[in-house]
Amino acid sequence: MILLWLILVPLIGGLLSLPAGRWRDDAPRWLALAALAVDAALVLSLFADTGAAPKTAWLAQIDWAWIPRFGIRFHLALDGLSLLLVALTVFLGFAAVLCSWTEIRERQGFFHFNLLWTLAGVIGVFLALDLFLFFFFWEVMLIPMYLLIGIWGHENRAYAAMKFFIFTQVSGLLMLIAILGLVFLHYQTTRTLSFDYFELLEADLYPGAARWIMLGFFVAFTVKLPAIPFHTWLPDAHTQAPTGGSVLLAGVLLKTGAYGLLRFVIPLFPGAAQDFAPFAMALGAVSILYAAKLAFAQTDLKRLIAYTSVSHMGFVLLGAFAGNAQALQGAVMTMLAHGVSAAALFMVAGALQERLHTRDMDKMGGLWALAPRIGAITLFFSVAALGMPGLGNFVGEFLVLLGSFRVDAAITAFAALGLILAPVYALYVMQRAFHGPASPREIRDFGLREMGVMLFLIAATTWMGLHPQSMLAYTDATVNGLTRTLAQRGT
């Protein structure tokens, strides 16, 4: 039941904040924080239940009949991987609410409704183990996100929101067809119609079918990830979204694509995934370098960070398809660490936009002297993003490279060049925005609320960097399961 409440609490919180906006302007914000606090308590209780290192793969489950006509069940389950990602979602939910505190001044009720419903959809995605249910949540989270971008976004919001929705929706339909293909092929051999994950894990597909169906899933997930060449929606969506929306997009929504690869593509189609791995890894490596190069060419701060997201998620793609324990652990670690650092950077960009009314770095400069706290925090997260040892991102990327080197040295060497490009764009941001000739204006430095959020994020990044084992322990069982599947059925 606790799993259901994880989803229901934000849903109900969202519904409550709708009318609350009419009552008092800031009531929805407090309601949203309250709902997230309840969710956080639920997540903590799950952590407490499992102890430091979970023994079994699946920690909690609920499984109810939903649409018996098609063998569709309301099946939620949680393992270490889901648990970490749900925790990240709730954690960044707080960040998203707190960083929109002063930015969103109108229609707060509806804003927080959309925010909470996006979070509920994402949590649902991380928990669903019925493929139909998964698709359901996958699509449901898009609408509130679309509204977040479309209503509270910046100057070009309509275009960005539309592009975001069409890309993700059409790729989602491909996934639906792939799901149906898988289900009906399974039905042909076993005469049971089921959308259940565990049931379909047993599906015996002939290689040709498996390849096509896997591709359907793969495209849907890489659009969301995103990887070259499906990334074009992301810079627009990120740039135009309000800060809270960007935080959710970069921190959480992109992770649903990576999660899909780990949860569905590789376990369901181990053989096809292994055949496809060289292409996928190459795609990952190209994403890392190409997006890093594009990032360097941007003058729009948010756009730059958006491209770096594409670049970092390339590591996740690389690690996921390398398929050994280190690489997979690295992919998970990168997901978590990038979630935190990208969210923090978008919050900085949002804060600057709110203060300067521009995202153009050519119009910034010398901000360090005016706002030293913002500067220091940007420096910290830039350095985190470029992979400084001791911080979370380093652990993730290092493990990915370590693991994939054993699989394909050439691609890995190529991808590792990304580690050279990352400092270039990170330092470029610092140089353009924070150093150089000072612009003669006053800006407000981070206040107590913002510093609180940031310190929290800094602590998380440092914790991941210094004590990664505490996180990896949770995903051990899942990762071992994955590698076993690949070893058994992949040959």
Add this chain to the structure above:
Amino acid sequence: MTADAFTALLPFIVLSAAAVAVMLAIAIRRSFRLIFWLTVGGLLASLSTLPHALSVAPLRVTDLLLVDAYGLFFHALLLLAALAVALLCLAYFRRRENENEEIFVLLLTSTLGALLLVSSAHLAMFFLGLEVLTISLFPMIAYSVRASRPLEAGIKYLMLSGLASSFLMFGMALVYGDLGVLSFEQIGASGAELEQKPLALAGLFLILAAIGFKLSLVPFHLWTPDVYQGAPAPVTAFLATVSKASVFALLLRFFTTVHAERSETFLCVLGLLAVVSILAGNLLALLQDSLKRLLAYSSIAHMGYLLVGFVAAGLLRRDLQAETIAFYLAAYTLTSLAAFGAISAISDDARESDRLSDYAGLFWRSPWLAAVLTLSLLSLAGIPLTVGFVGKFYVFAAGVQAETWPLVATVVVGSGIGIYYYLRVVLAMIQPADAGHRLALHPAARTALAVTALLVLAAGLFPQPLIDAAANTPHSPTTADNQHRAAALPAAGR
């Protein structure tokens, strides 16, 4: 006539009686509210007889009518839709307190025609039902006689409908000339050598063309946007739901009973019609600035999706085909009622609000109405939480299982384009506007919208009851017989 036959005919009898009663009441006393309540009473009374009719179904009442569960499902759907339209009419025509009661007579007679249509088992009844439906529709479309657009729309519909009827008659004549029978079943019995009967086959194609007119399949769609736009909004709602659903239900019954699917040419033509309808409907909808025209083109595309389900599920198995069509039509009817209902609710006889600019900032002026319209647009686009999604899921499931990949690909492309123009409306509604200028909704319109929106949502979240109704299984299956239910789905072609 036996007692059973009488019971089976009760829905028709009650509805006809209601039409007569309403007509007489108008002659005695012109009161809009009184007539409205009489109409609602008649529709509800007819609805209440459906369980009785179901208890004797399936029953062949004379040669002309077949009362079975499939037909009764549509009776319920059509009567509910007519009820919603009656509510919308009350709100829409509120300013013309003197001369507008007749709309309810027409509403009742056209609903009767639709009911006859879905239960017909004979070409004669087919024609009669269609004409009763259509002839009542002309004056409804042209009801606002003081405006020129409704008149133009009415004439357009009259002309093209007449043309369609002549196609239909000629097709029936050819079929009769070749086979010498008129009942669906008897045509089906001689259907094995249909490919060797060129005249009968040509007749079937002519009948298909006539149905294509009514369903506005491409290339028979030209009247649709003009008539949709010109008709008063509640009538458009009626046209889009009752008329479309009843004709499509008949299409399924007719062509499966005569075993038209045995003819490969026929299936190819249907598939082709589906593809061009989806593509043309969606592409033309992109260009529209009038919400009514946009929905008109989108309805063309939706008839295409339905045909995909028709062809694909038809390749698999008969009961799945009926279930797919029934579910999708129910979903489409509910959704369209919500969408056109929303248009109708903010328009009235004095002014049709169907330009996209009329909807700018609606989210802030009338959040409630905007939410209903958004919900219906999302349902049309096939996004989860809504019943439209489950409908589209049916189409995809049938398409994938039957491995009709070109059709499935067309549906994907069509859906992709569809999202763009549905969201364009949503985008217009979320544009900033001052909340001060609020819209007042008539309680009748509010009721109709609330109920349909709630149904769209409820059937989207918990579709099983509607699935059971569409599949004509009165008892909801438990998980235990999941296996058994699953076996109802057949293996794919290979």
